[in-house]
Every structure is written in structure tokens, then in C-alpha cells.
Amino acid sequence: MDRDASRDRLGAGRRAGIVGILCNLVLFAIKIVTGVLSGSMSIIADAVNNLSDAGSSVFVLVGYVLSARPADKEHPYGHARAEYLCGLFISIIVCVLGIELLRSSVEQLFTGGSGAVFRPASIAVMCIAVGVKGGMALYYHVTARRIDSQALRASAVDSIGDMCATGAVVVAMFLSKFTGPLTDAVLGCGIAVYILILGIKLTKEASDTLLGKAPDQNFTAQIVQKIREYDGVLGIHDLVIHSYGANRYFVSVHVEVDAEEDVMRAHDLIDNIEEDFRREQGIHMVIHMDPIQYKDAHVNEIRTRVAGIIEQMSAQYSSPVSMHDFRIVSGVTHSNLIFDVEVTDDFPVKDETLCGEIQREIKKIDPSYNSVITVDREYSSHRFGSKME
Numbered sequence: 477m478d479r480d481a482s483r484d485r486l487g488a489g490r491r492a493g494i495v496g497i498l499c500n501l502v503l504f505a506i507k508i509v510t511g512v513l514s515g516s517m518s519i520i521a522d523a524v525n526n527l528s529d530a531g532s533s534v535f536v537l538v539g540y541v542l543s544a545r546p547a548d549k550e551h552p553y554g555h556a557r558a559e560y561l562c563g564l565f566i567s568i569i570v571c572v573l574g575i576e577l578l579r580s581s582v583e584q585l586f587t588g589g590s591g592a593v594f595r596p597a598s599i600a601v602m603c604i605a606v607g608v609k610g611g612m613a614l615y616y617h618v619t620a621r622r623i624d625s626q627a628l629r630a631s632a633v634d635s636i637g638d639m640c641a642t643g644a645v646v647v648a649m650f651l652s653k654f655t656g657p658l659t660d661a662v663l664g665c666g667i668a669v670y671i672l673i674l675g676i677k678l679t680k681e682a683s684d685t686l687l688g689k690a691p692d693q694n695f696t697a698q699i700v701q702k703i704r705e706y707d708g709v710l711g712i713h714d715l716v717i718h719s720y721g722a723n724r725y726f727v728s729v730h731v732e733v734d735a736e737e738d739v740m741r742a743h744d745l746i747d748n749i750e751e752d753f754r755r756e757q758g759i760h761m762v763i764h765m766d767p768i769q770y771k772d773a774h775v776n777e778i779r780t781r782v783a784g785i786i787e788q789m790s791a792q793y794s795s796p797v798s799m800h801d802f803r804i805v806s807g808v809t810h811s812n813l814i815f816d817v818e819v820t821d822d823f824p825v826k827d828e829t830l831c832g833e834i835q836r837e838i839k840k841i842d843p844s845y846n847s848v849i850t851v852d853r854e855y856s857s858h859r860f861g862s863k864m865e
Contacts, residue, residue, distance in 0.1 A: 485623045486544045489559075492619050492628055493537025499612055500530035503605050510601045519602065522642055525573055529634065532566045536627050539563075543721060556721020560685050563627040567678035570634055574672030581664030602646045609639035626685060630678045637674045641667040691717040699727065702753075708733055708745045710770060713800040713818060714852060727753070727761045732800070735767035742767070766801055775804055778841070782813065785837045789830065795823050797830075813838060814848040827851040 507523035539562030545555040616632035619625065648663045696717065703712055711732035718726045731749070733742045746763045753759040769775050779802045790797040802815040817830065835847040 485625075486540055488619050488623050489540030489543075489625060489628070490537055492616060492625075492631070493533050493540065495615065496533025496536060496612065496631060497530050499608060500526045500533060503608060504530065506601055507605065510598050514598045519598070522602075522605075522638075525577070525638060525641065528569055528573055529638065532569055532631065532634065535562045535565050536631060539627055553720040553726065554724060556724045557686070559625065559627050559721060560682060563630045564679065564682035564686065566627065566630045566634060567675055567682050570630075570637070570675030570678060571672060572675075574668050574670075574675050577671065578665060578668035581661045581668055584661035584664065585658060599646060599650075602642055605642045606639055606646065609635050609642060613639060626682065630682065633674055633678055637671045640670060685719075688718070691719070699729075699753075699759075703729065703731065703749060706745060706749055708737065708742065709749075710734065710768060711766075711800060713798075713816070714764075725759045727759055728764070729761070730764045730766050730800075732766045732768045734771075735769045736771065737767075768801065769803060775802075778804060778813065778845075781841055782815065782834075782838060785834055786817065788837070789834065793824050795820055797823075810844045810846055811842075812846050812848050816850045816852050818852040821853050 504523050504526040507519055507526060511519035511523055539559045542558035543554075543556045547554045613632050613635035616628050616635055620628035620632055644663045644667050648659050651659045696715065699717075700712055700715065703709055709731055712729060713732075714728075714730040716728045720726060731746065733745065742765060746765050750761045750763055753761045782802065783799055786797050786799045796819070798818045800816050800818065802813070805812040805814060817834070819830070823830070830851065831847070831849045834849060838845050838847050
């Protein structure tokens with residue numbers, strides 16, 4: 477991401493934080509007065525929720541300021557993950573508020589209701605609040621999509637929850653005259669459960685990002701496609717993508733090249749790929765060059781037969797298995813077939829079992845063949861292979 481785009485993203489995040497602080501403080505002041513005058517527990521709870529939302533907006537603002545700080549000695553990959561931490565914090569706040577609102581509402585159920593008295597002014601105030609929260613949710617959603625912000629996505633969902641909660645309070649105002657004093661408490665329970673479910677979902681999403689979830693398949697496919705377009709690239713494997721914040725990626729990958737190619741030409745190819753990704757997409761890429769023999773007829777024949785064995789294993793276990801870095805080291809009494817096998821993290825058997833089965837099948841080709849197999853676990857959910865396949 478270039479500097480202009482980074483500044484635009486920072487500015488959008490700051491504006492969203494300021495808008496959230498101001499709107500929520502105004503809503504809190506209006507609702508707390510209305511709630512105290514009417515005696516409605518649900519309105520007071522809604523007001524407190526707005527106050528906490530103002531605090532969440534402060535964290536959004538602080539998160540964007542921190543995430544824009546450049547890398548330093550203690551944080552060589554930058555501070556962009558501060559935005560993820562803010563998203564997690566907001567999600568936890570949503571969960572806490574849901575639990576507290578549920579506790580208060582259940583308490584009212586056992587004490588006979590709040591005895592709230594609703595006036596036309598109270599209804600008007602809460603209807604305005606619904607409109608304001610709806611506008612905030614739309615603003616957060618549009619901004620989050622434009623700058624790909626997890627914290628603002630959490631704020632948008634939080635605002636939608638607030639809009640529904642406030643709307644339910646308005647419904648309670650109308651229904652309480654016909655359904656009795658417990659209406660406020662019953663709807664409060666429903667609102668609390670809804671907010672709690674939203675909070676749990678947001679917390680999981682934020683936690684998955686911080687723990688290192690699998691990269692987006694489309695993003696992975698774009699990287700693979702771009703690398704394979706370079707002349708001289710024969711295959712790609714062991715792609716690892718680390719995210720240190722929105723649009724801040726560090727990538728490593730193995731690229732197969734012709735072993736008979738001049739090493740300086742091959743090295744120049746690798747340098748060009750790394751530089752193109754850095755300049756065009758802002759991706760910090762490190763490529764390991766794997767020279768392979770693909771013009772040797774004997775090696776190609778054995779590679780093809782071993783690839784067939786790998787395909788059988790894939791079909792046998794109904795899970796994708798692939799092979800790369802195949803080479804043969806010939807000796808007088810035996811030959812070593814050296815290659816890597818890549819499987820998914822949920823592959824149904826242990827590595828030792830898989831290697832043993834492959835070794836037995838290879839021995840059927842020639843008893844003098846020994847297998848030296850390394851099992852790789854893929855770090856992305858998108859599979860790819862060689863141009864020779």
C-alpha cells in the first residue's frame with residue numbers, strides 16, 4: 477500500500493472514531509435524561525450502552541493512530557495490528573454489555589417490571605436514536621469496506637445491534653399499555669441475548685485474525701497466478717502468508733527453476749519477482765529458489781510414476797496430496813528418491829504412516845529405490861503445483 481493510500485486510510489479511521497464519539501455522547505445524554513424521567517430500565521440500559529460505544533470509538537481512534545506508527549526496534553513489522561486489538565476490545569465490550577443487560581432484565585422479571593411510564597416525548601427521542609444509529613451503522617459499514625477495517629466492521633455490527641435494541645425499546649413503549657409492566661423486561665432479555673450473540677461472533681472473528689487465520693483464497697490465488705506468469709518459473713510451493721495488519725503482508729514461497737539455467741539469470745528472475753511485488757502491491761516477499769531437473773528422461777519417468785502413487789494416496793484418503801522438489805541421487809547399490817509431499821492440516825493419518833505407504837509403493841517400481849520424504853503442511857487453503865503437471 478502506498479503512502480497516499482495509508483494516509484487516506486488513517487484519515488478515514490480517525491473520522492469514523494470522532495463521529496462515533498460525538499454521536500454516542502449526544503445519544504447518551506438524551507437517553508439518560510429520558511430514562512430517568514420515564515423510569516424505564518431498558519432506556520437507561522440503552523443510554524449506558526451508548527456511553528460504552530463512545531468509549532469504543534475512542535479505542536477506534538487510538539487504534540488508528542497507533543497502527544499508523546512506523547516500525548521501530550521493538551516492533552520491526554510495524555504497529556498495524558493495533559487495529560485488530562481494538563476490534564477485539566470492542567467485541568469484548570459488546571459481550572459484557574449483553575451479559576449486564578440480561579442480568580438487569582431478568583432481575584426485573586422477578587421483581588414485577590420497571591413500572592416505566594412512557595410519554596410521547598420519550599417515544600420521539602428513541603425513534604430519533606434509532607435513525608441516528610442506523611446512519612452510523614451505514615457509515616461504519618461503507619467506510620469499513622472502503623478501507624478494509626476489522627475494527628469498523630465490529631463498530632458497524634455494534635451499531636446495528638444498538639439500532640435493534642433501541643427499536644425494541646420503542647416497541648415496548650407501545651405494547652406495555654396492553655401487555656403489562658413486564659413487557660420492558662421481556663424485550664430487554666431478547667435484546668440482551670441478541671447483543672451477546674453479536675459480541676461472541678465479533679470476538680471470534682477478531683481472535684481468529686490475531687491467532688493467524690488462513691489467508692483469503694482469492695488473495696492467495698492472485699499471488700500464485702502472478703508468480704506463474706514469469707518466464708522461467710516451473711512450479712510454486714510452500715507459500716506462507718503473514719498479515720501484520722490491513723494490507724501489510726510478509727510472504728515467503730519456494731519457486732522451482734530449471735537446474736540447467738545459469739544461476740545468475742535464475743537469481744535475477746527471483747529478484748525481479750520480489751521487487752515487482754514490493755513496488756506494485758506493497759508485499760514484502762522472500763523467495764527460495766529450487767533448481768529442478770526436468771529435461772532428464774529417466775528422472776521425468778520416475779517422477780511421473782511417483783506422482784501417480786501420490787495421486788492414489790489422495791484418492792485413498794479423500795484428501796489432497798501433492799509432490800514437489802523431486803530429485804534422484806543415484807548410487808551403486810541403491811538410489812535415493814528425494815521429494816516433499818504436501819498435505820492439509822486435517823489429513824487423516826500420521827506423517828509416518830503416509831511415508832511408509834508411499835515407500836512400499838515405490839519399492840514395487842524398483843527394490844533399490846529408497847524414499848527420502850519430507851511432509852509439509854500447507855499454510856494456505858489454495859492448492860497449486862507445477863507447469864509440468
